Amino acid sequence: xxxxxxxxxxxxxxxxxxxxxxxxxxxxxxxxxxxxxxxxxxxxxxxxxxxxxxxxxxxxxxxxxxxxxxxxxxxxxxxxxxx
Numbered sequence: 001x002x003x004x005x006x007x008x009x010x011x012x013x014x015x016x017x018x019x020x021x022x023x024x025x026x027x028x029x030x031x032x033x034x035x036x037x038x039x040x041x042x043x044x045x046x047x048x049x050x051x052x053x054x055x056x057x058x059x060x061x062x063x064x065x066x067x068x069x070x071x072x073x074x075x076x077x078x079x080x081x082x083x
Contacts, residue, residue: 011032011033011036011037011039012029012033014036014052015029015032015033015036017055018032018052018055019032021055022055035047036048036051
């Protein structure tokens with residue numbers, strides 16, 4: 001999921017994104033906030049990173065442009081093969 005803006009150091013916002021992506025895994029805001037609402041230790045931060053690693057990636061505009069170019073090229077080739 002591309003948000004267009006980075007998270008603003010807000011665990012509520014992170015939960016909203018994660019629950020949208022994985023509603024079964026992240027179904028309870030209360031449970032999530034009880035565990036991660038007050039990130040006070042490095043072990044809590046590490047656990048949170050592990051929990052959301054599959055859903056959160058930072059990419060640059062250059063990477064997005066590269067992916068977009070490859071998709072356009074792929075669709076062009078597919079159109080030539082089928083059309």
